[in-house]
Amino acid sequence: MTNSQNKVTLRDPPELVLLYPLSLDRKSASLRQNSFALYVMRKLRIAIQADDSDLMSGKRQSFSERWQELAAIAGHETVSVDAYSEDFFDSLSGCDGFMWYFPNAPFYSDLGKRLMLAIHQGMKLPTFPSWRTCWFFEDKHAQHYLLKSAGVPTPSAWVFWGRSDAEAFIKEATYPLVFKLSFGIASANVRLLNNRKEARYLIDRLFGDGMSILPMKSIRPLFPEVSDRLSNTARSLLGKRVKDHFADAPIQRGCALFQEFVPDNHFDVRVTIIGNRAFAFRRMNRPGDFRASGSGSIDWDPSRIDLEAVELGFDVARKVDSQVLTLDILKRQQRLVVVEISYYYEAWAVHRCPGHWRWVSSAGDIEWVDGEMRPDDAIFEDFLGLLAGDPCLVDSSELKA
Template identity: 50%
Template sequence: MNKPIIAIQKDHQLLTSGRYQSFSARWHELAAQQGITTRAIDIFSNATDGVAQLQDCDAFMYWFAQPPSVSRPARKLIASLAHVSKIRVFPNLNTIWHFDDKIAEFYLLRLAGIPIPKTTVLWSRDQAVEFITTATSYPLVLKLTSGIISRNVELVHNAKAAHRCVQELFGSGMHTLPPPNFPFRWYLKRILEASRILLCRERDEEFHKGYLLFQEFLPGNDFDIRITIIGNRAFAFRRHNRPNDFRASGSGRIDWDPTQIPLDALMLAFKTAKTLKTQSLAVDILRRNGEPVIVEISYYYEGWAVAACPGHWQLQNHFPQPIWVEGSMRPEDAIWSDFIACLDIQ
């Protein structure tokens, strides 16, 4: 039997925290330590050569981030491999098809029976106008389908503000929400979008138009709980909101104290990952009437924050509750360990 070959696409990502991250470099390092053969590939060389590099490989790994320039080809390749290839893949299709798409996340979690805030997705101007005119639960949380570190998320305080969102999202559309509380913010947005078109400038961002997504506002949450599930492990920390803001993601105000992580939040995260059959899943949890609900999910995250956890919880057979395992662990190491175990080449 030939020695298995794992193809690894290079990733070298500048994170929002200013750090650089490369899971691929670590995977090559771990493979060398364990005598496992890897091949550095480049799916971006061109469409034909990128695929050809995989033909005699047994597995493929790629830790790709949100920008469309990398996520679009990665999604298409992984979806194609899921349909016609026996090559094992990380991340697999279950893990990433909904990545950075809040509407897809909503449909998936709702159909899976996972507790989430009340969410409304509107696909026509008439639907949207009717909804915001009759809504009695302002403020609402407006979300664009894509965006990280709380970008493209804001509070809409009344029907007048909501009508402006309808006008923009069912009108000219946008790449991103303009800065909140900025004078003439929508006028500024139109100038910036027009200048981009006139100057033929490309932006590595999704364009948003023809939909509206509102989520109920959950008051009384001064932080969220970020739990990352990799296999049977849970890494968790709290993220406190920005000053005078309801948003926690990207605040940088992280509390890694494991005693502050409640069991019901951990069990909800484990249940969600098991239900969705994901290899890697980060969930953001808030409280709704005292009960944990999942606000967003993502396969991708900044590894340094997970590695800074002083330990992790682990589900084990015959134990009804997760067991605490002391000591930090890099998420790329956990992913690698699970992946080579499924290949049976340890």
């Protein structure tokens, strides 16, 4: 209210919109109605960086397109920003939050990870992903340190930063042993070492010129790279945008990660946590191979999912304070272990899940929610909740002062 010349006038009230108008159409809405589905909130202004990714599966995905649609339906304003431009930070001014589902290619992830932390630290502006959600993305060394420090069950793992330590280790190690470059997707940079000679070869390379992609023993793991390169050549001849799964791969040099081999797993369980939801499916190994990631052979039957894997997913996501988290889970002597975590995934596979498990915080329990859900919708819904101060989603340090 203002008071000038003895006249009292009311300022325009803030424009208000429904928080979750889309939820009302969904089966899950009833679960939320009692809590915050019907909240009315201030009209938001959300900065969104476009993402448009050609996936390893050959599919295309864009979360930003969907987020723009959802924001428009919900009555919020969006601002398309360019994270690569010099006036990027100016373009965030007046915005309530920033969203960018940046993929694994270094051109995106090197910038995305830095920006999320800078915006958090310098502007105190909420982002999706939060820096805690993404700082270890495409960095298996960082994941090792995070999982270890958080006491998450994993296979034994060793990261060496010096040649002599690595050499001493491979002399005494028990084989087979898993070796992983720090970056890489779809198993492209994960190998089984059968003996010291194979380990020695990698150490010589890593503590020499470094490596961008592991040498191939069979054509199968090479296939994604070869097919990408052939299709990129064709695309550039046709003047089309090239795909970038392996383009500009960084060089790893001066460090090496080994992991205990966990035998007798014919699949891994991929759990995807988004807020208080868990989606899960099994990925079968490639034929004659120990690796499941990128095999393309997926079983979405929820009755085949070990609920302990779902609980482990919720537990780890809470421990590391992630908005979203994918976990690749194996079984070692009847105990579950996490072999990789990430924040990015191919959304279509999560969308195909026939339902998800919901974490009921008050009961410390999980319950099944029937029906498919788009992960981009779930992320957007949670982000609106975060901006609206939903106590389930708020990390006070992530919010504007």
